[in-house]
Amino acid sequence: MRIEKKTIFLYLIAMILFMFALSYASVPLYRVFCQVTGYGGTAQILDYVPLVDEELPKRILTIRFNADVGVEMPWKFAPIQKEMKVLVGESALAFYEATNPTDHDLIGISTYNVTPQQAGIYFNKIQCFCFDEQMLKSQESIDMPVFFFIDPDFLEDPRMNEIDTITLSYTFFVADHA
Known part of the structure; x- marks a missing residue:
């Protein structure tokens, strides 16, 4: 039971870090996407x-x-x-x-x-x-x-x-x- 809580906690921390990194990179990624596709x-x-x-x-x-x-x-x-x-x-x-x-x-x-x-x-x-x-x-x-x-x-x-x-x-x- 203790291992499962620790695993869930690690997955939660990893997901939070991933979401933070994704939000940080979203503006440059969106700019590249628009330049490649002509979107907007x-x-x-x-x-x-x-x-x-x-x-x-x-x-x-x-x-x-x-x-x-x-x-x-x-x-x-x-x-x-x-x-x-x-x-x-x-x-x-x-x-x-x-x-x-x-x-x-x-x-x-x-x-x-x-x-x-x-x-x-x-x-x-x-x-x-x-x-x-x-x-x-x-x-x-x-x-x-x-x-x-x-x-x-x-x-x-x-x-x-x-x-x-x-x-x-x-x-x-x-x-x-x-």
């Missing part, structure tokens, strides 16, 4: 631009750009261009501008998403400022590039037939250094 409008991140097949049908999409800041973020943050026309499969470069109007240096970090959500898996970013801390000195302004393309597989997906506009949204938050 999460764009894909690549470090190359694939070659464009000249035989692909030509389709132009309107890409809109949106910028927001979190409640505690005092920065001014906006896209330099509100929208652009992009040929599916070809790379494009857009810019956002961030300004720190305060009298102290401030570090921010951004998140992003793509709408409509089902287009997120085809929106590939080659270079962006997302998930990297950005430090702006007092009264400093910077332009931040986003280098991207729409995957040619977009043309093969029947769910994308009615989609002519994709919106890329970024939100900047104060970086938590607690």
Whole structure:
């Protein structure tokens, strides 16, 4: 009887430790899951631009750009261009501008998403400022590039037939250094 109580106690402790580890790892695991699957409008991140097949049908999409800041973020943050026309499969470069109007240096970090959500898996970013801390000195302004393309597989997906506009949204938050 004493061995059974000890075994149950050890299983209980192991389960508590496992649940704690799982909760600690859930945010990075969810981020990886979204980036791999495009779930929730999460764009894909690549470090190359694939070659464009000249035989692909030509389709132009309107890409809109949106910028927001979190409640505690005092920065001014906006896209330099509100929208652009992009040929599916070809790379494009857009810019956002961030300004720190305060009298102290401030570090921010951004998140992003793509709408409509089902287009997120085809929106590939080659270079962006997302998930990297950005430090702006007092009264400093910077332009931040986003280098991207729409995957040619977009043309093969029947769910994308009615989609002519994709919106890329970024939100900047104060970086938590607690």
